[in-house]
Structure formats: C-alpha cells, structure tokens
Amino acid sequence: MLYQHYIDNAELDRQVMFGGENVTLEKILKDDKEYFNKLPTSLLSVGSDAKTVKSEKIEVKTGIMYLAQADMLTKKTLCAFAELAGCKNDCLIHAGRLGMKHATRAIIRRTLLYLYQREMFDNMLKNEIMKLSFEHGDKLAIRLNGTSDIDFDYIIKEFKNVQFYDYTKILPRVSNNKLKNYDLTYSFSPYSKKSLQHGREAVKQKFKIAVAFNTKNSKGDTLKIPDKLFGRKIVSFDDTDARFLDKESSIGYLTRKGSSVNVRQAENKIKDSFFITEANLKELQV
Numbered sequence: 001m002l003y004q005h006y007i008d009n010a011e012l013d014r015q016v017m018f019g020g021e022n023v024t025l026e027k028i029l030k031d032d033k034e035y036f037n038k039l040p041t042s043l044l045s046v047g048s049d050a051k052t053v054k055s056e057k058i059e060v061k062t063g064i065m066y067l068a069q070a071d072m073l074t075k076k077t078l079c080a081f082a083e084l085a086g087c088k089n090d091c092l093i094h095a096g097r098l099g100m101k102h103a104t105r106a107i108i109r110r111t112l113l114y115l116y117q118r119e120m121f122d123n124m125l126k127n128e129i130m131k132l133s134f135e136h137g138d139k140l141a142i143r144l145n146g147t148s149d150i151d152f153d154y155i156i157k158e159f160k161n162v163q164f165y166d167y168t169k170i171l172p173r174v175s176n177n178k179l180k181n182y183d184l185t186y187s188f189s190p191y192s193k194k195s196l197q198h199g200r201e202a203v204k205q206k207f208k209i210a211v212a213f214n215t216k217n218s219k220g221d222t223l224k225i226p227d228k229l230f231g232r233k234i235v236s237f238d239d240t241d242a243r244f245l246d247k248e249s250s251i252g253y254l255t256r257k258g259s260s261v262n263v264r265q266a267e268n269k270i271k272d273s274f275f276i277t278e279a280n281l282k283e284l285q286v
Ligand code: SF4
Pocket: 069, 070, 078, 079, 081, 082, 085, 087, 088, 090, 091, 092, 093, 146, 147, 148, 149, 169
C-alpha cells in the first residue's frame, strides 16, 4: 500500500503551500488517501506548460518532470543550492498552473514516489522516456529537473540517443558533466556572496548561463535588459526552452514569470535578489 508506506516514512510535518494555504503533508495525505495510494499518472509532462511548448515551433518535443522543489517535502532538499541562490520563493513551482492545488497534489505524489519508492520511480521514468523516444525520435528532449536540481546521471547515461537538458544552480554539476547527451545551463543568482562568486566563475569558465531579470518588459517595468552582461552579448532564453541548441558559452536572459508590476518595482530596490534588479545590475556589468 503506497499510502501507508508514505505515512510510515514521509516527513509528515513538512509545511506545504497548498492552494494558497499552508498545510502539513500529513493533512494533505490523510485528506486524499485513495489518490496517494495510486501511482502517478505520469512522471513526465509533454506540451503542458507555456515554456517548453515554445520549443515546438522549432520542432522539439519536450518531456519535463516537475518534482517538489528544495525542502518542500524533505529536509534533505532536492535543490542543494537553493538557500544560497535565494530562489525558493520565486521558484516556478509557485507560478501559474503549477501553483494550483491539483498540480501541487500531482507534484507531491510524484516526489513521494521518488523519495520513498525509488526503484518503482526509476522503472516508471525509464519506461516513459522509452515510450516518448519511440514516439518522437530525435525530436525529443527531456528535462528532468523542471522544479528540482537533482543528479539524474544514472538515468541519463542509459539513454545515449536521447537529448537531455537542465538548468542548475549547482556549479560543480556543470563543470563535472561528462555526458554527451546532457546539456546543462548554469542558472545565475546574485543573491549571496557565494552564489555571486560561483556566477563569476561560470562566466570565467565560459559556461552557458541563464540570467533571470526582474522585468516582464511590460509598460510599468522600469528595468531594461541590457545588450551585454559581463562584457558578453545577451540573447533571449525566453523564445524557446531548447538550451541544447544554443551556442556554447551563450548568456541568455529570462524575464520574470508570475508577478505583478508592483512586486517587481518594489524588488528593483533590492540588491540581494535572485533576480537581476535595478539595484544590482550596475555591479554585474563590470
Ligand atoms: S533551484 Fe530551481 S527548482 Fe530549486 S528552488 Fe531554486 S529555482 Fe526552484
């Protein structure tokens, strides 16, 4: 019984933002025994989110997996650098459809399987990748860390003919990556001394870098995305999500998702932000 296994093993006192309310994992599980007693319908989603769907215009079909970010379900954390990068609150997991109750519930069910029934999780994931690979051939790309930052090399190396890609805030994951079918983009954050230091190292090493700007380029936004950062030209990483098709050492901007102009304008005064703001931009241009 999956449900009982989770009740016996999960960190039931974790507080989860569930449909706009803070609820314990225990309550979420107990309120929906039948649901959590079943296997997830799928681990990978195809064509269900605004960003990866954009890759379809260049004929890339993306299978993306959404797990519970950082320490949402476990103190051990699924995003080792999230505290130092200051990205937990602004994570995509809270934005748009992903932040809705039914999506959070599905994310929890998937993550419980990953945490407490790993063999079942791995088998299910491998089967889905295989099926998608038969269906889409070399048009397929797989992003396993939609809302996590986990080392899935043990899965990726089993599918040498499938293109995988991810963004990561963990610099050594980029520098140590030896897998030819795995493209990793370093996700820059000026939030802490440590993350800034890692970001500068990533620039020096000429890694591919994604930089999130505190703007949606809408009428009320005063932050303008510059042409260059760290002396290098910036391209758009918003047009598609197919990072593996970018030139090596590209620096790309991402605009901020799921926020109001007022929130963005207030955050523009903050230097220690995960985003590039008006307060920290100048320092990053030298
Ligand atoms: S590392 Fe990525 S997935 Fe994890 S909390 Fe930060 S933004 Fe979210």
